[in-house]
Amino acid sequence: xxxxxxxxxxxxxxxxMVAAKRLSALIFGFxxxxxxxxxLTFILAWRENSTQLYIVTTMLFAVKVVLVPNFLQKVARxxxxxxxxxxxxxxxxxxxxxxxxxxxxxxxxGKIVSIPGEFENSALFISLSxxxxxxxxxxxxxxALAQILGLLVMENGIFLAAASVSGGxxxxxxIAIFFDILxxxxxxxxxxxxxxxxxxxxDVDKLTELKG
Amino acid sequence: MQxxxxxxxxxxxxxxxxxxxxxxxxxxPAAVYSTGYMMGEYGGKKKAVLWALLAAFVSSMALxxxxxxxxVFLVAWELMSLLSxxxxxxxxxxxxxxxxxxxxxxxxxxxxxFMTAAFLVMFRYSGSFDFxxxxxACSTMPPEIKNIVFLMLLAGFGTKAGLVPLHIWxxxxxxxxxxxxxxxxxxxxxxxxxxxxxxxVFMILGIGAIWWGNLVLVLxxxxxxxxxxxxxxENDLKRLLAYSSVENIGIIMLGVGASMVFMKMGLxxxxxxxxxxxxxxxxxxxxxxxxxxxxxxSIYKATGTRNIEHLGGLIKKMPVTAAAFLAxxxxxxxxxPFNGFVSEWLTLQALFTGAVNTGGSYKIFLCVCAALLAxxxxxxxxxxxxxxxxxxxxxPRSRAAERAGEVPLSMxxxxxxxxxxxxxxxxxxxxxxxxxxxxxxxVIAAPAGGITLSxxxxxxxxxxxxxTASAAAFYFMRPRRTTECNTWDCGYYKLGARTxxxxxxxxxxxxxxxxxxxxPYSKTEKIRDSFYHVRSFKYEVFTTPxxxxxxxxxxxxxxxxxxxxxKKIQPGSIHVYVAYIFATIVLLVIFMGRF
Numbered sequence: 066x067x068x069x070x071x072x073x074x075x076x077x078x079x080x081x082m083v084a085a086k087r088l089s090a091l092i093f094g095f096x097x098x099x100x101x102x103x104x105l106t107f108i109l110a111w112r113e114n115s116t117q118l119y120i121v122t123t124m125l126f127a128v129k130v131v132l133v134p135n136f137l138q139k140v141a142r143x144x145x146x147x148x149x150x151x152x153x154x155x156x157x158x159x160x161x162x163x164x165x166x167x168x169x170x171x172x173x174x175g176k177i178v179s180i181p182g183e184f185e186n187s188a189l190f191i192s193l194s195x196x197x198x199x200x201x202x203x204x205x206x207x208x209a210l211a212q213i214l215g216l217l218v219m220e221n222g223i224f225l226a227a228a229s230v231s232g233g234x235x236x237x238x239x240i241a242i243f244f245d246i247l248x249x250x251x252x253x254x255x256x257x258x259x260x261x262x263x264x265x266x267x268d269v270d271k272l273t274e275l276k277g
Numbered sequence: 278m279q280x281x282x283x284x285x286x287x288x289x290x291x292x293x294x295x296x297x298x299x300x301x302x303x304x305x306p307a308a309v310y311s312t313g314y315m316m317g318e319y320g321g322k323k324k325a326v327l328w329a330l331l332a333a334f335v336s337s338m339a340l341x342x343x344x345x346x347x348x349v350f351l352v353a354w355e356l357m358s359l360l361s362x363x364x365x366x367x368x369x370x371x372x373x374x375x376x377x378x379x380x381x382x383x384x385x386x387x388x389x390x391f392m393t394a395a396f397l398v399m400f401r402y403s404g405s406f407d408f409x410x411x412x413x414a415c416s417t418m419p420p421e422i423k424n425i426v427f428l429m430l431l432a433g434f435g436t437k438a439g440l441v442p443l444h445i446w447x448x449x450x451x452x453x454x455x456x457x458x459x460x461x462x463x464x465x466x467x468x469x470x471x472x473x474x475x476x477x478v479f480m481i482l483g484i485g486a487i488w489w490g491n492l493v494l495v496l497x498x499x500x501x502x503x504x505x506x507x508x509x510x511e512n513d514l515k516r517l518l519a520y521s522s523v524e525n526i527g528i529i530m531l532g533v534g535a536s537m538v539f540m541k542m543g544l545x546x547x548x549x550x551x552x553x554x555x556x557x558x559x560x561x562x563x564x565x566x567x568x569x570x571x572x573x574x575s576i577y578k579a580t581g582t583r584n585i586e587h588l589g590g591l592i593k594k595m596p597v598t599a600a601a602f603l604a605x606x607x608x609x610x611x612x613x614p615f616n617g618f619v620s621e622w623l624t625l626q627a628l629f630t631g632a633v634n635t636g637g638s639y640k641i642f643l644c645v646c647a648a649l650l651a652x653x654x655x656x657x658x659x660x661x662x663x664x665x666x667x668x669x670x671x672x673p674r675s676r677a678a679e680r681a682g683e684v685p686l687s688m689x690x691x692x693x694x695x696x697x698x699x700x701x702x703x704x705x706x707x708x709x710x711x712x713x714x715x716x717x718x719x720v721i722a723a724p725a726g727g728i729t730l731s732x733x734x735x736x737x738x739x740x741x742x743x744x745t746a747s748a749a750a751f752y753f754m755r756p757r758r759t760t761e762c763n764t765w766d767c768g769y770y771k772l773g774a775r776t777x778x779x780x781x782x783x784x785x786x787x788x789x790x791x792x793x794x795x796x797p798y799s800k801t802e803k804i805r806d807s808f809y810h811v812r813s814f815k816y817e818v819f820t821t822p823x824x825x826x827x828x829x830x831x832x833x834x835x836x837x838x839x840x841x842x843x844k845k846i847q848p849g850s851i852h853v854y855v856a857y858i859f860a861t862i863v864l865l866v867i868f869m870g871r872f
Binding site for chain 2: 153170173197205212269
């Protein structure tokens with residue numbers, strides 16, 4: 066029951082991010098989604114009573130719930146980015162698209178996998194939805210920071226898939242992924258900072274000069 | 278794990294050793310020459326880099342001719358191409374050098390692609406890259422596959438050799454490289470392609486059909502004529518030499534192609550003779566073309582220009598260079614007693630012997646080949662009369678030519694050495710031919726080929742003797758007293774360097790005679806003060822590079838057009854790129870959902 070609620074929370078937070086018009090709302094959505102994910106893995110760790118999963122859970126909390134959102138917020142404040150995300154698709158249409166994507170993911174998971182157990186099945190469907198919604202965010206939001214968040218939402222989806230279907234990836238891979246995320250966010254954050262300084266904006270749709 | 282052949286194997290047969298000898302014969306003098314040539318031209322660091330590149334380049338060429346494994350051959354071949362590319366662009370501050378390098382590297386990679394394809398097809402049958410294994414496999418290969426492999430090898434090696442219409446890179450790359458490098462590239466590197474032809478087509482693949490030989494003969498003839506015609510109209514000394522390399526590769530391939538034809542006709546002795554002629558011309562061309570490029574480098578070093586219209590009168594300022602250049606010119610024009618005469622004579626002999634021994638249309642074809650080779654020889658003589666005469670005779674046409682002085686010993690010595698080699702190979706032709714017939718023998722293993730050889734050699738010796746005797750007679754009988762006076766100028770009294778016979782004027786009749794191919798056009802520019810008084814008059818002549826304008830440029834245009842079409846999906850926006858990925862995922866999801 067609790068697990069079902071948490072999964073539902075993850076999906077709702079993905080939708081919330083699609084509906085978000087402001088940067089702080091987006092970052093909050095991500096923080097909340099990561100927190101739900103943290104709770105889910107905590108329950109899994111508790112069920113299986115495995116030290117490795119506990120460590121993963123701790124790192125998840127540290128990286129995705131605390132460090133990354135804080136860092137992104139700091140970058141946003143530092144470059145005084147205006148709150149507007151630069152939506153190329155308005156929230157209503159975005160929402161409909163996200164619902165459609167989730168429905169497709171639902172059909173898809175239902176047809177290709179026949180996994181026993183309600184939890185695994187819906188976890189896979191939600192993870193696929195989150196991945197696709199993350200991609201959707203990357204495409205339709207113009208601010209570079211939104212791209213980073215879209216990427217992180219995709220990663221959350223993939224993490225969920227790995228955790229729920231196969232009981233987590235190998236420990237070492239999991240740790241490596243966390244470091245990757247941390248590094249990617251830091252590097253991208255610095256890039257955004259530099260882009261802002263160079264062009265005085267972070268609108269990705271205006272950065273099309275470098276094509277061949 | 279099983280290796281696909283022995284990568285360390287070397288082949289030490291006569292063919293490899295012959296090519297190794299040729300490589301060293303040119304590379305060593307060129308290296309000596311470079312010490313003088315680079316002095317004052319480049320800084321210390323750059324000199325060190327150039328030396329290292331040169332050493333690596335020569336080593337890679339040696340590996341190409343020595344290895345007994347096709348894979349190693351390919352790697353060495355690619356190394357050779359890349360290193361020579363770096364040497365071509367060593368004056369990378371000039372836009373021209375970079376452009377030349379680009380054309381070179383694109384063309385050479387097209388060639389390498391063909392070769393790689395050919396090797397892979399052969400590998401499919403043999404399972405090993407060893408020459409011996411490849412040879413075994415080729416005997417069981419179906420003839421259609423053999424034909425395809427041959428065509429790919431011809432395209433691959435033809436690009437490196439500079440056979441028309443694949444010659445396009447030669448006149449760009451050779452002039453732009455430093456002179457000792459262009460000397461090595463033109464004299465030796467393009468010959469590795471002939472080695473490849475002999476090794477892979479003659480010895481490994483085996484000649485499959487008579488049309489292979491016919492195709493090579495036709496390409497060789499076209500190369501001969503096109504090469505020498507372009508050389509004739511060229512005023513840049515090094516470009517002229519580069520075009521002349523195309524011509525000479527044509528002569529070499531004429532021998533090779535004739536050898537293929539005769540082998541298929543069942544005339545092994547004539548086949549051997551033709552191959553001997555080809556191989557002999559190969560080493561001869563290496564010697565005199567290496568020599569001529571070194572001379573061109575000396576002229577460039579002394580005057581700072583390669584345009585022969587701006588030279589003139591250098592024979593008095595640079596007597597050694599002039600003598601060396603004259604020796605090279607005589608040799609390349611095919612006059613006795615120099616080496617070029619012997620090999621061209623042998624090629625003609627082979628063609629005529631073949632014509633006598635066959636019947637039908639081949640008689641005519643071979644006679645036409647011989648006739649066109651003779652025409653090529655005549656045009657080559659005209660070309661080098663122009664090159665030598667305009668560069669060295671009369672009075673200087675520019676300040677630079679007036680101030681020229683003889684080059685240092687380190688540059689003179691290699692030129693003299695190569696000039697001596699040209700004479701030696703001509704006078705000592707019988708002994709040289711004996712060695713080369715052993716090489717040719719190892720390639721096609723024909724019985725009793727010596728008879729035709731010695732018969733035709735007698736003529737060579739007699740001709741050389743007559744020529745030398747008449748030259749000596751002229752020297753001793755020439756009038757002792759000379760008087761110096763002005764040329765009669767119809768009472769104008771103002772003849773100067775500007776009224777001399779120029780290179781453009783010299784080649785004008787030939788431009789008209791071969792107008793159907795060269796498509797010459799001219800531009801005139803007059804600046805008048807009034808109708809009666811013309812202040813300046815400029816006249817420029819151009820020839821249309823047929824192959825560039827009608828083959829390569831359309832092809833390049835096509836490629837760019839296709840690229841522009843493809844470019845439309847590259848808007849440079851991250852959103853669109855992510856959207857592509859996303860669309861793919863969504864499509865996959867829908868597609869999978871259907872099952």
